[in-house]
Each structure stands twice: as structure tokens, then as C-alpha cells.
Amino acid sequence: MEFKGTPGPWTHSDSYGLHETIGGSIHGGGNTLCHVMGKGIWKGKATANAKLIAAAPEILEQLIRLRNKITDYDPDDDDHLHIVDAVINKALGRE
Template identity: 35%
Template sequence: MTSKHTPGPWVVHDHPTDPYQYGHHVTTADGLTVCSVTYQLPVSTLNGVEEATRIANARLIAAAPELLEALIRLESELVEDKYGNDYEPSPFENLAVARAAIAKATGESA
């Protein structure tokens, strides 16, 4: 499977990027911005979203490439052993959940 998203790893920068825009910025290791979880004023709560929640959201986004890769590897191991034996249908009931998450992240059908 080839990736269409910006390759990881992604990192979070928890500091303002300019005097007027505060936020948590998710970038590639070489500094390419993937996304920003921002706000206009340095307040602890903005529109009911706590600062800790904004940081947690940025960290979850930054972990996305690694989470997707881990899920793809686990999905593969659940249906095929190291000798190439295929176990479809898999006895693991959560495999459908894993496949749906992979499909959502990659834009493909489950």
C-alpha cells in the first residue's frame, strides 16, 4: 500500500509561531507544517475547548502516521502468519474495526 499523506514522523511544537497567532503546530521532522491547532488569544479556555485538549489533539494528529503504520502491520499479522498461511476469514472480531480505520485514513474502501 502506498501512502498518499505526508510521510512521518510528525512532531508537535507547543509554542507560538508569531506574536498574534498562538497554537500547537504539527510539522514534519524537517519543518513542513502538516496542520495547526490554533487560537487567537492566550487563554486557558476558548469556545469551551481547554488548552490541555488542544495539546492532546495536536499530539494525536502528530501520532497519526505511526498509528496507521502499526495498525496496517497488525492487520497483516492477524490474517497471515510468517509462513504465508492466510487465515481469512480471521477469527479476530475487531479486524473489521481495524480495516475500517485503515480505510478511513487511506481513503480506500474497507
């Protein structure tokens, strides 16, 4: 399982007051990956969204690590591991 996008880590930087709805920018691999807009929402929510996006590569990496660690686990119907697998596949562009 390998992520084909810009490798992490990604960082968040504030918009420094450029616009009241900008939650900041996401940077990775020496480039600006995106600006997080929050039109119609409070700047605090837009910033929280941006910080979550910046953490995405680490979240995905740890989710894959944990899923691989329990690969021999025999799940029952209540474990919802199929949901974990679906989320990983979505993040890796396999959906």
C-alpha cells in the first residue's frame, strides 16, 4: 500500500490575515499544496479543517500500520474492518 501523492510530512501555515475565510495553506515536498478556504464558515473552522488536512499523511500512515499489524486477526461482523479497508483504499485512490 503506497500513497501516490506528495509524501508527508505536510505542514499548515496560517493565512496571516490575507482573508477572513482562509484557514491557511498546506505545504509538502517544498511546495504549497493547497489553500483551505472557508467561505461561509468561521475562520477557526477553516483553520481546523486545514490542520486536519495537514495531518492526513501521518493519519493514513498510522492507519495502514495498525491495519497491517492486525492482518492475522479474525474479525467478526462487529469489527467494521471492512470500513477501515475502504477508507485506506479511498485515500490511496483505489476506489
